[in-house]
Amino acid sequence: MKLAVLSGKGGTGKTLVSVNLASVAGNAAYYDCDVEEPNGHLFFKPENVTEKTVFVKTPEIDADDCIGCRKCADFCKFNAIAVIGEKAMVFPDVCHPCGGCMMVCPQNAIFETERPIGKIAQGVSEDVTVTSGILNMGEESGVPIIRTLLRDMKANPNDFTVIDCPPGSACVVMESIIDADFCILVAEPTVFGVHNLNMVYELVQLFGKPYGVVLNKCLDGENPAEVFCTEHNIPILGRIPFDAELGRLNSNSEIVSRIDEKYHKLFTCILRQVKEAVQQ
Amino acid sequence: MRIAVPVEENEKEICPSFGRTPLFYIFDTETNSGTLIENDAMNAPGGAGIKAAQTVIDAKAEVVLVPRCGENAAKTLEAGGVKLYESVGLSVEENIQAFLDDKLAVLTDIHPGFHGHGGN
Numbered sequence: 522m523k524l525a526v527l528s529g530k531g532g533t534g535k536t537l538v539s540v541n542l543a544s545v546a547g548n549a550a551y552y553d554c555d556v557e558e559p560n561g562h563l564f565f566k567p568e569n570v571t572e573k574t575v576f577v578k579t580p581e582i583d584a585d586d587c588i589g590c591r592k593c594a595d596f597c598k599f600n601a602i603a604v605i606g607e608k609a610m611v612f613p614d615v616c617h618p619c620g621g622c623m624m625v626c627p628q629n630a631i632f633e634t635e636r637p638i639g640k641i642a643q644g645v646s647e648d649v650t651v652t653s654g655i656l657n658m659g660e661e662s663g664v665p666i667i668r669t670l671l672r673d674m675k676a677n678p679n680d681f682t683v684i685d686c687p688p689g690s691a692c693v694v695m696e697s698i699i700d701a702d703f704c705i706l707v708a709e710p711t712v713f714g715v716h717n718l719n720m721v722y723e724l725v726q727l728f729g730k731p732y733g734v735v736l737n738k739c740l741d742g743e744n745p746a747e748v749f750c751t752e753h754n755i756p757i758l759g760r761i762p763f764d765a766e767l768g769r770l771n772s773n774s775e776i777v778s779r780i781d782e783k784y785h786k787l788f789t790c791i792l793r794q795v796k797e798a799v800q801q
Numbered sequence: 802m803r804i805a806v807p808v809e810e811n812e813k814e815i816c817p818s819f820g821r822t823p824l825f826y827i828f829d830t831e832t833n834s835g836t837l838i839e840n841d842a843m844n845a846p847g848g849a850g851i852k853a854a855q856t857v858i859d860a861k862a863e864v865v866l867v868p869r870c871g872e873n874a875a876k877t878l879e880a881g882g883v884k885l886y887e888s889v890g891l892s893v894e895e896n897i898q899a900f901l902d903d904k905l906a907v908l909t910d911i912h913p914g915f916h917g918h919g920g921n
Contacts, residue, residue, distance in 0.1 A: 603855045605880045615848040
């Protein structure tokens with residue numbers, strides 16, 4: 522089964538939940554789709570890492586053949602092509618390489634070259650295969666890297682796979698959850714946290730995915746995120762306490778479920794509920 | 802010479818966004834008259850600066866008066882031989898006069914653009 526872990530903003534606890542669920546599951550695969558700032562590998566410290574560069578195609582114009590007819594510029598919905606002095610000019614950082622400009626060019630004056638935008642790195646940490654997507658600094662879109670990660674995931678099916686999503690609810694998150702059998706939404710116990718929870722809650726409903734919430738940083742007293750879940754009949758899979766010891770271990774990049782029995786139990790319990798929900 | 806200025810719907814004030822301005826005012830110094838043209842890039846999902854620059858180049862402007870400009874628009878305008886000058890205040894009329902009186906400076910501070918912040 523494939524489990525996606527998402528949240529409306531960064532720093533909510535996606536990686537904490539993802540890394541620990543993959544760890545307690547055993548014989549699992551962990552995919553870090555938060556390609557702008559992947560950090561799961563800091564916890565897993567994978568060994569025998571191999572890397573693969575990810576390229577995207579970029580159109581280039583053969584100025585000798587271009588007659589400045591503008592068919593390419595008119596076709597491009599992202600306005601990545603301007604026509605100046607009867608010659609087309611490409612803006613690679615705005616291009617969403619669809620190949621359409623090449624198809625409409627009557628002169629065959631457009632060809633594609635490949636440009637590296639990042640890489641995926643794969644290694645092993647105990648019985649977990651750890652695969653991270655890494656987008657080069659300054660690049661616009663991580664989607665091609667996420668697609669490469671998901672292709673690898675499909676080519677190497679595993680009994681249990683955790684997809685650590687990027688924060689928010691934009692295209693990169695949608696790409697990441699497309700193949701998921703279940704989505705875990707991680708939420709903070711604040712009014713702001715409820716706003717962010719609502720974003721991903723709407724997203725998983727739109728995609729028709731089964732889902733549940735893990736409440737992170739729980740304190741005594743009222744938890745607005747818990748109130749939201751109760752009001753919307755959202756199953757709560759677990760509560761991670763606001764615990765100084767957890768914070769210390771986590772900031773030292775330790776996987777808490779590997780060293781603290783209490784947390785091993787907590788994440789095992791969350792995992793069991795997810796498996797039961799998927800089997801139903 | 803033709804001078805292009807991004808203007809608001811009220812047709813009098815300069816719009817601070819080159820790419821997403823609703824209109825461009827094109828002033829022709831030879832005829833001493835101006836026309837308004839629509840900016841098709843106003844609601845473009847992306848690449849608005851590039852498309853707006855194309856509109857200005859197609860209108861045969863040689864100069865653009867703006868308070869600021871993104872890098873893709875600036876690159877397109879440069880390729881089209883259009884020069885950028887930094888506008889002062891909001892009045893379209895006063896800025897055109899200031900340019901004609903040699904009182905506006907060349908715009909050198911090109912920002913990296915506001916594109917890509919919708920999470921595409």
